Amino acid sequence: MNEPMHRFKYTKLTKAQIDQKLAAAAAGPKCASDYSDVLAGKSLKIVTDDGPVLNYTFTSKNRLTLKEGSGASVESGYGALVLKPLVVFSHMLPKTEKGYNVILDLKTNLVTVFEVWFCGGKDPGGTVLDDREVQRQIYFGYVDTGKEPPKERHHLTNRLEGKGIHWIQDTGIETLDFYPSVISSNFVELTRHVDDLSYCSPSDYVLINDNLFIYDRTECEFSGIHTMYAMDLFTMEQAGVRLGFNEKDELEYYMYKGTGEVVGQLAYLEPFNDHGKSLSVTSSKAPKQQPGTPQKGERMAYRPARTFRNMTEEEVHQAAEKTTTSFGGREDTPQMMAGNSMPFTDLLVGKEFTLRYDNGGPVYNYRVIDSKKLRWKNEGETQWREEDYRAFEADDQLVFFAHLHSGSRPRKSVKIALDLNNGLTTCITSKMGTPYYGNEVSYNAIFGAAEMKGLEAPKYVRHCFTDELVGHAYSWSYSDSMTSMHLYTTPHSSSWTIFTENQTMGMQWCAPCIYVKLRDGVYIFDLCEEACNGAETCVVINTKIMHDCGFGFSGGARGVNLGLVGAIARLIGKYDVQRFFGPKKRKLIEPKLA
Amino acid sequence: MKTQSKKNPKPEVERRSFIRKTGVALSAVVASTVAGVAKPRTDNGDKDQIDRLSRQIAHLQDANAIRSLHHTYEHHLEQGAYEEIVGLFTDDCEVSFNGGLFAGKERGIRRLYVDNLSRTLTGRKTELAAGVQLDPDQQQETIEVASDRLSAKARFPYSIKAGTPLEGESSLIDMARLHGEGLARWREGGVCEAEYVKEGQAWKIKKLEYRAAWHTMQSAEGVPAARFSKTYPDDPVGPDSLV
Numbered sequence: 084m085n086e087p088m089h090r091f092k093y094t095k096l097t098k099a100q101i102d103q104k105l106a107a108a109a110a111g112p113k114c115a116s117d118y119s120d121v122l123a124g125k126s127l128k129i130v131t132d133d134g135p136v137l138n139y140t141f142t143s144k145n146r147l148t149l150k151e152g153s154g155a156s157v158e159s160g161y162g163a164l165v166l167k168p169l170v171v172f173s174h175m176l177p178k179t180e181k182g183y184n185v186i187l188d189l190k191t192n193l194v195t196v197f198e199v200w201f202c203g204g205k206d207p208g209g210t211v212l213d214d215r216e217v218q219r220q221i222y223f224g225y226v227d228t229g230k231e232p233p234k235e236r237h238h239l240t241n242r243l244e245g246k247g248i249h250w251i252q253d254t255g256i257e258t259l260d261f262y263p264s265v266i267s268s269n270f271v272e273l274t275r276h277v278d279d280l281s282y283c284s285p286s287d288y289v290l291i292n293d294n295l296f297i298y299d300r301t302e303c304e305f306s307g308i309h310t311m312y313a314m315d316l317f318t319m320e321q322a323g324v325r326l327g328f329n330e331k332d333e334l335e336y337y338m339y340k341g342t343g344e345v346v347g348q349l350a351y352l353e354p355f356n357d358h359g360k361s362l363s364v365t366s367s368k369a370p371k372q373q374p375g376t377p378q379k380g381e382r383m384a385y386r387p388a389r390t391f392r393n394m395t396e397e398e399v400h401q402a403a404e405k406t407t408t409s410f411g412g413r414e415d416t417p418q419m420m421a422g423n424s425m426p427f428t429d430l431l432v433g434k435e436f437t438l439r440y441d442n443g444g445p446v447y448n449y450r451v452i453d454s455k456k457l458r459w460k461n462e463g464e465t466q467w468r469e470e471d472y473r474a475f476e477a478d479d480q481l482v483f484f485a486h487l488h489s490g491s492r493p494r495k496s497v498k499i500a501l502d503l504n505n506g507l508t509t510c511i512t513s514k515m516g517t518p519y520y521g522n523e524v525s526y527n528a529i530f531g532a533a534e535m536k537g538l539e540a541p542k543y544v545r546h547c548f549t550d551e552l553v554g555h556a557y558s559w560s561y562s563d564s565m566t567s568m569h570l571y572t573t574p575h576s577s578s579w580t581i582f583t584e585n586q587t588m589g590m591q592w593c594a595p596c597i598y599v600k601l602r603d604g605v606y607i608f609d610l611c612e613e614a615c616n617g618a619e620t621c622v623v624i625n626t627k628i629m630h631d632c633g634f635g636f637s638g639g640a641r642g643v644n645l646g647l648v649g650a651i652a653r654l655i656g657k658y659d660v661q662r663f664f665g666p667k668k669r670k671l672i673e674p675k676l677a
Numbered sequence: 678m679k680t681q682s683k684k685n686p687k688p689e690v691e692r693r694s695f696i697r698k699t700g701v702a703l704s705a706v707v708a709s710t711v712a713g714v715a716k717p718r719t720d721n722g723d724k725d726q727i728d729r730l731s732r733q734i735a736h737l738q739d740a741n742a743i744r745s746l747h748h749t750y751e752h753h754l755e756q757g758a759y760e761e762i763v764g765l766f767t768d769d770c771e772v773s774f775n776g777g778l779f780a781g782k783e784r785g786i787r788r789l790y791v792d793n794l795s796r797t798l799t800g801r802k803t804e805l806a807a808g809v810q811l812d813p814d815q816q817q818e819t820i821e822v823a824s825d826r827l828s829a830k831a832r833f834p835y836s837i838k839a840g841t842p843l844e845g846e847s848s849l850i851d852m853a854r855l856h857g858e859g860l861a862r863w864r865e866g867g868v869c870e871a872e873y874v875k876e877g878q879a880w881k882i883k884k885l886e887y888r889a890a891w892h893t894m895q896s897a898e899g900v901p902a903a904r905f906s907k908t909y910p911d912d913p914v915g916p917d918s919l920v
Contacts, residue, residue, distance in 0.1 A: 385852055420847065564861045567849050581852045590852040616848050 084330055085277045087595070088305045089388075089614040090519065094332050096215040098202045101180060104334045105201070109177035111145055111160025112324060113337040113676045115253040119165045120144035121189075122172065129185070129194050131224030132236065137183065137196065147174060149183075162338045164322040169295065169313050173324040173338055184324050186289075186297055186313050188237075192226040195237045195289055195297055197311055199326060200380075207378040210386065215328050216307030218380040219299065221287055240290035241265050241359025243298065244588060245349035247658040248314070250321060252341040254674035259660060260298070261578075262288065263349055263556065263570055265359050266383050267591040268300050269578050271663070274671040279664045281572035283591040285382045288359075303384040306330060312341070319343045337676055349556045349570075349656035352586040359587070385592050387615040392640065396493060396521040399638050403494045403515065406642025409471050409487050420620075422562025424649030425632040428476040429454040430503065431484065436538075437462065438499065438508050440531035441545070445510075447497075457486065473647060475632035477623035478605045480504040485621075485634040487645050493521075494643040496636045498609075498621045500601050506533045506540025509599050511609050511621050515638045522639045523617030526609055528599055549600035550574040550665075552608070552624070554658040558582070559631065559650035568655055569608075574598065574664050577610055622648050629653065690821045739880070740820045743829050743873055746880050754800030754837075759790040766882045767874055773886040775839070776904030777916025785909075785917050793914035796854075797840035803864050804836065829873040829880070835887070836866035865892045 084091075096104075122141040129137040138150040144163065150156045161174035168190040175182030180201040187194050203218040205211050212218070223236040247261040261269040261281070268286040271279065282305065289297035291313070299311035312323025321341040329335050353359070394402075431451040438447045439462075446462035454474070458467040474484035480503040488495040493515040500509045513526040530547070532540035552571040560566040568580040568588060578593035596610035601623065608631070609621040622633030629652040636645050746765065753762045766772075766786050772779045779785030794800060820831040840860035843850050853859030867890035872883045909915045 383855060385855060387848060387851065390851070420849075561849075564843060565849060565853075579849065581849060581856070581858065583856055583858060589856050589858075592848060592852060612848050616851070618847070 084272075084275055086330075087278060087280055088276075088282055088302070089594075091305070091330055093213075093215065093306055093330065095213060096328060096332060098180070098214055100332075101201050101214055101328075102178075104328065104332070105175065105180060106177075107334055108175040108182070108326075108336045109159060112162045112173050112326075114162050114164070114339065115255075115337075115675050116164065116340045118144055118162045118338075119170070120163075121165055121170055122147075122163050127187070128227040129187075129196065129224055130227045130232070131194070131196055131222035134196065134198070134220070134222030134224065137185075149174070149176070162324075164338055164340055166295075166313050166315055166320055166322040166340075169291070169315075169322070171313050171322045171324070171338070173326075175326075175336070182326070184311050184326075186237075186291070187226065188291060188295075191233065191235065192228060193233060193235060193237055193291070194224045194226060195291075196222040196224060197299065198222065199309055203380060206384075207381045210389070213307055216303055217301050217309035217327050219287070219301065219309060219311075219382075220379050221289065237289050237291050237297070238360045239265075240288050240296070241351060241353065241357065241587065242290055243288045243296050244351040244359065245656060247346045247348070247660070248319075248343040249346050249660075249663065250341045250343045252321075252339040252674070254337070254339050254676060255671040256339075256674050257670065259346065259572075259658075259663060261570065261572065261658065262286070262298065263568065263578070264580050264588040264591050266589055267580070268298070269570060269572055269591065269593060270300065271573055273663055274669070275674075277669070278575065279573040280576040280595060281578060281593050283385075283578055283593045285384045287382075301382070301384075302327070304386050304388055308335060312339075314343065316345070319345070337674070346660050347554065347656060347658035349658075351588060352558075352582070352655075354585060357585060357587065383590060385590050387592065387612075391614075391616055392522075393520045394522040394639065396516050398640075399494075399515050399521040399643070400492055402640055403492075403638060403643040407487065407489065407494055407644075408642065409645040410473050410647055420561045420565070420635055421647035421649040422565070423560055423630075423651045424647055425475045425477075425630060427454055428474050428482060430476055430480070430482050431457070431474055431501075434535065436501075436533050436535035438501070438510065438531060438533050440508075440510060440529040442529075444529045444531060445512075447510075459486070473634075475623070475649075477632055478602055478625050478627070481601060481605065481623075483607075483623045483632060485645060487643075494638060496634070496645045498607075498634050498636075500546070500599075500607060500623060501533055502601065503535075503538070505544075506535070506538040507531075507544065507546050507601075508533050509546040509601065509607060511607065513619050513621070513636050515643060517613075517617075519614070520617055522637075523613060524611045524619040524636055524638070526597075526611060526619055526621070528597055528607070528609065546599050546601055546607075548574070549598050549606065550661050551600060552598050552606055553664065554660045556655040556657065557624075557629075557652040558655055559652055561648070561650045566650075571598070571608075573660075577608070620648055622650075624652075626652075690819060735826060736822050739822045739826055739829065739875075742880050743820050743822070743831055744818075746873070746882065747831065747833055747871065750882065751800075751802065751835075754794075755802055757795065759795045762790045763787050767876065770882055771884050773920055774916075775887070776906075776919060777908070778918045778920045780917045788909060788914055789916070796842055796914075797860055799837070799839045801838045802836065803838045827875050828883075831871045831873065833869045833871065834866070835869045836864065838862060838864050863892060865889045867891065 123144040125141050127139045136152050140148045147161045148156045148158045159174045163172035170187045173184045182199050184197040198220045200218050202214045203212040225233050243262045251257050257273040259271040269281045271281045284300035284302050286300040294317040297313050301309045308327030310325050312321045314321045324338045326336050435450045449459050451457045457472045458469050460467050470486040472484050472486035474482050477483045482501045485498040495514040498511040508531050510529050513524050517523040517525045530545040556570040558568045566582050570578045577596045580588045580591045583589045594612050599607040604626040606624045608624050611619045618637035620635050622631040624631045633648045635648050766782045768782045779789040822829040840862045843859050850859045867888045870886045873880045874883045905916050907915050
């Protein structure tokens with residue numbers, strides 16, 4: 084797949100189309116490995132808390148009958164895989180959009196049941212769900228053996244929070260799965276996709292015991308595919324199931340086994356007595372119920388494409404003509420993302436210089452009037468243009484400054500790193516509009532050198548793109564009220580995670596980005612929230628002082644704004660993942676299935 | 678017990694102290710005075726005594742009912758059950774909070790609790806902020822029931838978490854809002870002054886006024902915990918008037 088998921092226009096499959104495509108699921112899931120016959124010839128009565136009673140009879144290793152409560156028996160195909168001491172089995176119910184994925188612990192007789200279904204209607208908050216999006220409800224229970232029911236249950240957990248694993252399935256599919264939240268996860272498709280981009284999906288985490296866990300994700304807002312697996316962190320094996328419709332609208336319903344490698348562990352910051360056993364992060368949009376008891380299928384899903392109002396280039400231009408502001412417009416205007424801003428610097432005041440960018444890039448002449456006003460022009464022009472600017476000293480004698488190109492259509496801004504020590508410069512040129520939306524920022528990094536009295540800039544050495552931050556996670560506190568964690572997932576993408584009040588990591592989203600190395604430990608990080616709100620955040624991260632400084636550039640109905648960004652950081656951890664990225668021969672095009 | 682003038686009803690007063698420790702609000706009885714306790718025995722002897730005791734009991738029941746009503750109010754705030762809070766008020770009630778006066782049960786009160794505070798988790802109890810010490814007067818819980826037992830006044834110490842939604846179009850804020858965050862938070866404490874009336878057999882809140890004695894911003898520079906500055910409908914969740 085070479086169209087990024089956040090740009091791909093998934094078909095709005097109808098119920099009739101889904102029903103027709105699901106007919107094949109009645110035979111049971113496919114699998115590249117041999118199914119287990121551990122359940123063949125057995126009957127199980129699974130009792131769940133606040134959920135169904137499932138009476139199973141496994142007539143063979145791939146056929147079962149199910150009687151839900153006092154309902155009629157239904158026959159279906161199924162598949163079962165063993166991940167000792169667990170049995171993971173999956174089946175759909177013929178002529179319905181519903182099925183079950185069941186994780187049975189043969190040692191304890193405890194069971195976790197995932198009821199899964201398509202055509203979910205509306206979520207508890209009233210959001211209309213895509214019919215192709217797999218819904219899920221998790222039930223905890225046990226196998227009724229006629230004896231005293233066990234008191235223990237599998238339960239939700241935060242014990243996986245922060246872990247990252249590289250998985251290789253028996254299908255040949257490879258993924259990086261990061262679990263930096265209790266309700267969401269990041270994943271990188273190393274074989275399905277041709278770009279090194281990460282995505283976020285609503286997820287669940289269940290603890291069976293200290294080494295056995297269950298994880299699932301649903302690719303909400305994308306294909307809607309549901310992936311669920313049990314994992315053994317002792318043996319680093321997994322057994323799972325994938326259900327849904329891919330970008331070609333083909334049914335993917337298969338089970339798989341896999342092996343993994345832990346690539347790292349991030350710290351999680353909730354109180355030490357919080358074990359994440361109950362759902363502490365619930366949607367504020369859902370109707371209020373008893374805490375920790377969400378409605379059936381409820382999950383917290385960030386759906387920015389639904390709330391983002393796409394604008395045309397003309398609409399954005401008209402809005403910009405009415406209002407284009409830089410740095411808040413007034414001295415006392417609150418800067419939401421700059422409560423922890425670094426101080427402005429006057430290092431450029433009185434200086435005159437030329438920034439010459441490579442490969443026929445722009446050549447800018449500058450005269451800096453004071454700490455907030457400068458004049459600039461393109462080389463060869465006679466007319467100087469005056470602009471407000473702000474500058475930070477991001478590292479010793481390394482200035483990061485920005486200003487608008489007032490009056491430009493589309494509105495344009497530049498964020499410039501200028502090293503007064505070695506004469507190198509990087510310019511992030513940004514403008515409103517992408518091929519997709521008028522109110523989404525497009526950006527570009529160009530490298531060059533400065534010509535200034537007292538500077539001897541190199542002719543070949545340049546700032547450059549880097550993967551040195553990849554795998555790192557930092558919390559960024561823009562103010563005492565606003566902290567998020569950035570996980571630099573791949574050389575071309577990053578995710579951000581919102582902390583809840585008790586610092587549990589919750590909602591996530593991600594976007595493509597770039598990283599530029601300015602000096603050891605000092606980087607430009609530039610991200611546009613593509614297919615989200617279209618805003619650009621462009622900062623210099625100084626890992627020596629654990630602080631960033633920079634600018635945000637965005638536009639919409641309220642006009643165009645170049646604002647300030649500043650945050651202090653904590654290192655949350657690092658995944659060892661750089662080795663998975665970069666140009667290489669592709670391993671696989673399609674999953675290998677029986 | 679002599680009949681008291683309706684123009685100047687002598688209230689029955691009950692006081693309790695307000696003690697907080699490690700985040701839990703505890704109330705302990707330090708004083709319970711009821712007017713007329715020391716009345717001398719009259720010629721009517723036992724009957725007067727019974728009448729006096731009956732009246733004392735009735736007033737204590739009223740005081741307990743009001744305390745219970747306040748605890749219910751606090752519990753609903755704590756649980757975010759804002760819809761239920763509206764039902765605790767009289768039709769012509771008023772609430773003064775954070776610089777705004779909200780009037781009328783189905784208008785101002787619903788707007789304050791259901792439309793406004795439900796976004797902010799405001800009202801959840803907290804421990805006192807570090808460095809805050811209340812003087813004894815501020816720790817006093819007082820309930821004064823009018824002699825006709827149809828109205829009452831009370832003062833309850835409080836220490837709550839409050840918040841106001843962060844403004845802006847950032848995805849961080851959008852995401853935080855989805856799980857009930859995205860707030861500029863502060864803690865405040867002081868005295869909640871209340872007036873009650875009896876409707877049928879039930880006490881209802883007629884007036885609430887939060888008088889903050891201390892106020893701790895948790896948010897940083899540039900994100901003020903703003904008092905209400907606009908009234909409804911300019912502010913769709915704002916007060917009916919500013920105070």
